[in-house]
């Protein structure tokens with residue numbers, strides 16, 4: 036969307052088409068056909084959102100115990116995503132045992148109890164847990180069943196005009212059931228509905244989605260896609276020719292990316308809790324259309340409808356006045372009010388056995404003209420929360436086009452959010468890695484020590500911005516880390532640390548892409564070697580520009596982000612110094628004295644940062660030859676020359692031998708110290724140096 040373009044027409048719903056390929060299908064077993072159909076549905080984001088929906092087939096299998104043929108329900112298991120799942124994502128259960136469960140069911144209060152029986156129906160020791168939607172699939176007497184929540188369908192399901200529209204579109208071929216939380220009772224309701232209405236080919240579930248069926252995998256898939264396309268076409272007809280949400284009240288702000296970069300660290304700083312949060316900004320067309328609309332405040336206050344959306348986005352978003360974003364007191368107050376609102380919701384809705392109240396901070400923050408910012412425990416969750424709110428926007432647009440949007444009832448929402456079985460699942464989750472929630476920026480991140488340090492931080496769960504002047508290398512390293520750690524958690528910034536503007540832009544990127552900064556690793560460096568009389572002013576300045584001024588510029592730009600984190604355990608700056616910053620070096624006066632300047636800068640900043648909770652420490656490497664690009668260049672020959680030895684293996688020997696421990700020092704060894712100083716393990720240390728040099732008495736600090 037262009038800046039300032041007034042939004043004159045509503046965004047349309049995407050209309051899916053069948054992607055079934057008979058040639059592919061011909062090679063597949065019945066179970067593989069179910070997987071194929073599931074992946075086709077889930078891989079098409081116009082069909083369903085991430086993780087959304089489940090699919091099943093009732094297949095004949097041979098019982099491993101008796102050798103007899105038995106009917107087995109293959110149904111998407113708990114967790115995972117139908118778009119990317121594999122065969123092991125399906126739970127398999129004896130269909131006869133599932134049907135027999137009704138003997139244990141006395142009424143709606145038994146829903147939780149019924150979940151406990153599902154594992155008893157497992158076929159073939161399959162370890163994949165059955166989801167709470169399993170009864171919906173088992174009780175319906177159809178071979179192939181799909182249950183999905185595409186936006187166009189939920190738009191009907193969550194509108195006051197939805198039931199009438201369902202009748203108008205499908206004329207009784209698709210039924211309608213009022214809202215009911217997923218579980219055994221909903222399964223029974225469905226079965227009874229179908230028995231009373233023979234000939235229906237699917238049922239709309241109010242406030243939720245649709246369930247539909249057919250006799251073969253292909254027919255079921257094409258039926259599902261057709262129903263979604265029908266709904267989308269119908270809504271597009273209603274939306275055509277006019278803007279959505281009552282028209283535009285606030286135009287997209289052309290500076291919105293910069294505004295987000297400024298705003299996010301401040302919001303993040305005000306969101307107190309055990310761990311800092313990760314942010315995700317989006318100014319996609321949905322976000323701008325909705326937040327800038329006339330109906331924005333009214334609709335935002337209603338919250339989301341589909342349980343899938345709601346669980347990711349919380350009861351309602353926080354909305355901010357774009358004219359007051361500079362005002363910290365306003366932001367703190369708004370977040371405080373949100374937390375109070377959430378606590379009041381908890382108090383109103385809680386039941387005697389409800390789990391304790393969870394994090395009360397907002398997940399979704401909406402700003403007219405700017406877009407949508409989401410915060411969560413990690414980057415992927417924050418991104419998905421944003422995408423789910425985008426789905427919710429689509430739902431509201433469609434729902435309002437045919438009637439009034441209906442959000443999920445508050446008590447129903449609460450019962451889903453604080454469902455005891457969900458709580459049990461949360462309790463079983465492993466503790467997060469130590470740096471989950473932390474954001475780091477590593478200068479010289481494309482180099483040996485920088486990349487190793489970044490990898491160490493990523494491995495412990497941090498999000499990392501790699502900042503380096505070498506554009507090709509930094510992109511290479513980013514792409515490698517994206518493959519290794521996931522594309523959500525790493526970004527690259529082309530940045531020369533001697534250029535004030537580029538430095539600022541790298542930190543703005545950290546703020547906009549992740550929400551702020553907790554750890555700065557100032558590492559970008561060069562090395563040079565020359566006797567004093569051959570040290571030109573140009574060589575001298577080059578060392579000071581990168582190693583002294585560069586560290587100053589990066590620390591100064593990081594400061595406003597780092598000081599925001601005081602109430603959340605503080606933040607950390609790690610300088611990569613050098614043995615030569617402590618111990619004098621022959622023929623390297625420019626390099627060594629610039630390193631000494633950086634070492635002392637770290638101590639000054641430790642003093643200045645302490646009141647803001649910013650710790651500043653230094654790691655002094657020495658002779659990290661393998662993996663370092665510094666040692667690929669002139670420095671190698673020059674140092675060899677300075678010591679009167681050969682630049683090949685002899686040089687590595689030369690450095691290893693005199694070290695007290697007699698061992699090579701690797702980039703990974705430096706990274707270990709960076710991790711220690713960057714993390715809360717060193718929460719009580721500032722103004723320190725750690726030498727990682729295999730032992731060098733000359734460099735002992737005192």
Ligand SMILES: NC(=O)c1ccc[n+]([C@@H]2O[C@H](COP(=O)([O-])OP(=O)(O)OC[C@H]3O[C@@H](n4cnc5c(N)ncnc54)[C@H](O)[C@@H]3O)[C@@H](O)[C@H]2O)c1
Pocket residue numbers: 478479480481482483484485502503504505508530531532533558559560561562581585611612613614655656657658659660662663664665666
């Ligand atoms: N390797 C060693 O033996 C050793 C010893 C002591 C100190 N150090 C220090 O460790 C740090 C990293 O060195 P390394 O061994 O990984 O070297 P390296 O050459 O492998 O990595 C340095 C990285 O910094 C980048 N860089 C250089 N100038 C930059 C600038 N102006 N702006 C942005 N990026 C810039 C380079 O592109 C490179 O990717 C340096 O500060 C160095 O002085 C290294």
Ligand SMILES: [Zn+2]
Pocket residue numbers: 088182183184217243244
């Ligand atoms: Zn569902």
